[in-house]
Amino acid sequence: MLCPVEGSELQHAKLRGLEVDRCPDCDGEYLDHDQLTELEDQVFDHDIPKGTIHFGDHQVEHACPHCGKQMLRFRYRGWPLEIERCPDEEGYWLDKGEEKHIRDYMKERKSRLARSSSAESAFDKWRHGGSGGFFQKIKNIFK
Numbered sequence: 001m002l003c004p005v006e007g008s009e010l011q012h013a014k015l016r017g018l019e020v021d022r023c024p025d026c027d028g029e030y031l032d033h034d035q036l037t038e039l040e041d042q043v044f045d046h047d048i049p050k051g052t053i054h055f056g057d058h059q060v061e062h063a064c065p066h067c068g069k070q071m072l073r074f075r076y077r078g079w080p081l082e083i084e085r086c087p088d089e090e091g092y093w094l095d096k097g098e099e100k101h102i103r104d105y106m107k108e109r110k111s112r113l114a115r116s117s118s119a120e121s122a123f124d125k126w127r128h129g130g131s132g133g134f135f136q137k138i139k140n141i142f143k
């Protein structure tokens with residue numbers, strides 16, 4: 001597979017126990033869909049809703065290392081971090097250091113959810129007239 005940034009041959013590499021493909025020149029990393037999920041789950045338990053992942057998709061010139069289609073750049077889960085993905089969602093391209101940002105955002109999201117779940121569910125109750133259980137309310141918020 002080739003790096004979407006400058007076309008170097010990607011090499012197998014370890015990322016926190018995962019087998020990913022890394023560019024030897026720009027240190028970008030290609031993770032398939034399950035690997036990104038696994039990376040997040042190491043920080044943030046998968047039973048808790050993490051929120052929508054794709055915000056503000058726009059096409060970029062980079063070709064997907066896996067299928068060669070033009071990749072989409074998007075705001076990762078609405079955070080101020082833009083990463084790129086395969087248009088078919090086979091995988092994600094992380095520039096150098098972005099996996100650390102993802103882990104930081106997951107940590108932040110985890111603590112924020114714990115901190116504010118009571119306040120948010122009160123807001124949701126007001127918005128939806130109080131129907132649904134606690135987890136349904138959380139789901140509504142992060143849809």
Ligand SMILES: [Zn+2]
Nearest residue numbers: 003005023026
């Ligand atoms: Zn590269």
Ligand SMILES: [Zn+2]
Nearest residue numbers: 064066067086
């Ligand atoms: Zn692809």
